[in-house]
Amino acid sequence: MSVPTTPVAAEAAAEQTQDSTRKPATRRRGKAPLSEGKKAERRLGLLLCAPAALVMIAVTAYPILYSVWLSLQRYDLKFPDERQFVGLENYVTVLTNEYWWTAFGVTMLITVVTVAVELVLGMGLALIMHRTLVGRGIVRTAALIPYGIVTVVAAFSWRYAWTPGTGYLANLVGDGAPLTERASSLAIIMLAEIWKTTPFMALLLMSGLALVPDDLLKAASMDGASAWQRFTKVMLPVMKPAILVALLFRTLDAFRVFDNIYVLTAGGNETSSVSMLAYNNLIRGLNLGIGSTMSVLIFLTVAVIAFIFVKLFGTAAPGSSEEERR
Amino acid sequence: MAALDNTARAKWRWGLLDVVVVVFALTPVLWIASLSFKTPATLTDGNFIPREWTLENYRSIFATDQFVRALINSIGIALIATAIAVVLGAMAAYAISRLDFPGKKVLVGVSLLIAMFPQVSLVSPLFDIERRLGIFDTWPGLILPYITFALPLAIYTLSAFFKQIPWDLEKAAKMDGATQAQAFRRVIAPLAAPGIFTTAILVFIFCWNDFLFAISLTSTERSRTVPVALSFFTGESQFEDPTGAISAAAVVITVPIILFVLFFQRRIVSGLTSGAVKG
């Protein structure tokens, strides 16, 4: 919040606060008619959102609803005559299946570890990208390149690098082939994910950093705050919305990891993710019923995660509460 | 004297951190680049620096116009989708962060829902729709899904940024005698810039690197994008991976990303230094 600098501006600010105190009163009464200004605001809001909403709904309404509908049917494309409605039977089949839970566990592990590491690394990287005194352009560009490379190509290059004989990294870990053991291949997968998407976090966090007012930081350091205190008490609160977006979207994406696993281990040694499972059932097995069920389950899991995040971050979420409005 | 030492030492410290970042980020990329310069015989010698250099891989990918066509498709589709997504997203984000209207939370929730649904299930129905509408294997056929799946991220990111902008400054500037347009241009736009450019970079990279939609919704060179073109590269035979050619292509298609980012990265931070929030 900026401090009004002229008396006139101060008046304007006061007016604004009056406005905001007036409005809750109007709403609390509920039945009172809306003011002209309020109606105009609503119209404008709806109008501005309309194009985006229209595009999103037009493209995804049918596919999403169709997928959900398919998940309630026993439908194998290879035997089209045996199609029938079975209600929640598919869900029972999937949720009582060992493969599903193994993949779920692996996916959860990968998600939690990579997001946690990326948050820390991303924050560090954001700080460097934002505040470095030398070579700013180079660092920022170089740091974003991993995110810009086609995932499959990067995954192949990792595969080569970690295969004994053909790559430079395999020699660092002794004799065995790291991609043939479960623990080490999971570690390699996570490393590949982290390398690839930390820039995504860092970029969002850096832009959040850019909004931290310098004078606040100066004031804090003049008041004797240490670097760590400046970081936690000044920067982090201002960055909360940016952190939420970064965490939210990164988690959603991490849960749906596919490319890196597909190229590095093809899911061998029980390193499959739930996305690979859904892909195998939907595309290889042509089992539309089970495949759609898995998609819906993945979606529900991700929705729960998103819900938790939004609740945790409270008012920093987009579209929330009047208190944030100025 | 002490001040000078401090600055010099600070520079060295930051310089060192820079180097660490660059090494960590670029080593695998340089590995891909080195693969692209290796001859087929030395491809698997495990050396980081090629013993034998060749430009054959680069020559081979430009030998036919297949790859160039894919590059053109990618650039066009990604730029158009990015532009539209950022504009639509900015409009919606402005409304969400500043205005009160019914259905705001629903919109925010629904857009997140769209971002969360596994895309693998959506491709077949989408393919069906596009085939019926006749936009299968066309630019709009890819642009529309890209906009759709980029919008949630765009809306969320831009909302987060617009929330942080002190909008009263606009009023203050007008009080100080600026016109609406001037107020917007001099005060608001620079503050909105970080969010806009961040979103633009992220959306562009998403469109540029997408593989699933591109391979499912295209079938000829008319609209095939680069990641898909890579999967059409042939080796000498059915099983031989054209690793050299793919690496070369990967290097080539990373160049636009580098340019895009180089161009925009200054603007992300420049917003705040343009004088709006000085004490």
Place this chain on the structure above:
Amino acid sequence: MSDPERTGRRRVRTRAGAAAAALALIAPMAACGTADEGGIPTINLYYAPEENFQQVVDRCNTEAEGRYRIAYRVLPRGADDQRVQMVRRLAAEDRGMDILGLDVTWTQEFAGAKWILEWTGEHRSEVEEGTLEGPLATARYEEKLYAAPKNTNVQLLWYRTDLVDTPPATWDEMIEQASRLKAEGKTHQVITMGAQYEGLVVLYNTLVASAGGRIIDEEANKAVMDEGAVRALEQLQRFATAGITDASFANAIEDPARLVFQSGGGAFQINWPYVYPALQEADPELAEKVRWARIPGVDAGTPSKVTIGGYNLAVSAYSEHPQESFEAAMCLRSAENQKFSAINDGVPPTIESVYDDPEMAQAYPMKDTILEQLQDAATRPRSPAYQNISTVTSAVLSPPSAIDPAATADELREAIQDALDSKGVLP
């Protein structure tokens, strides 16, 4: 409402208008592309990338003399990607595809789903005449012929003559030879593909067939996993745990395996014939020391039965020009064209007489061994549910060193039965 907002919206409205106009312009153009030109039917051939195949297509177009025109629409390099492209469009009853290049394991699946047409009468007899039995079996479903085999493929045993005197006749012999070399401190590894993918199923299938066993029954209704299949499991487990495989065996696919052997990382290799010309190009010195032989058998005295690969040409059930498509397909896989493809693209022919052609000798020094294996070939389980079978089999068998023959056999029997019935979840 302030000015910038209004101008902003106006700007967007014009942009939206422009986008809509662009859409309206491009949409009709999108519908074209596969349409016929000037009355001559266009036959759309969807086939994997093969370097010189366009020349074969051109030749057939000349022979067609205006009755039809084949257009070669290239599919992605990976077999799985090819299948996905075709399945998606066939499921949507797309009329734009005519001839489909099917991997040998897809024919039953496509036939069962009624996506491809049966070959009858003259077409059928022409295709069956002179074609090797193995590839022909892969094109049949329920006693009917659904595709015309275009080319086949079969793996060979490659070995280093400087390390090995006589190629082994059985797997156990090979393990013994390799172990001896290892004890002597020389290069000893047996390099082949063991990752969790189709290649592992190919390997296992070879072992099962060589041991005289069956994975599923003839009617493709029941998972059998008989005594021969169990012995094959034992053999695979012995092989994987003998300490003579390459370090990356459990994660190796074709090309990385080739590269390891090419850089001198092994004494034996079991891989497709394409590795030989690649080796000659990459390391001619090493190529001089490499020879080929029939893949070892499981039982002493019984020669191996090796799994075949390859491509068949089928006609889409939604094709608008089925008659012309049959004709075109027959031209594309004629003996003359198969010879051309064999010499220039390295894909072994399916018509027996081509192997006797003198021109084959130079490009295909190993053709005799290939023919020998083809005449006694093994096919993978022929069932519409093959993709399911393959997925569960490779998952259960991976990693090969963890196989416990009795337990794994039961696990496989159950999993494959579920796969056949399309029950349960694929791993």
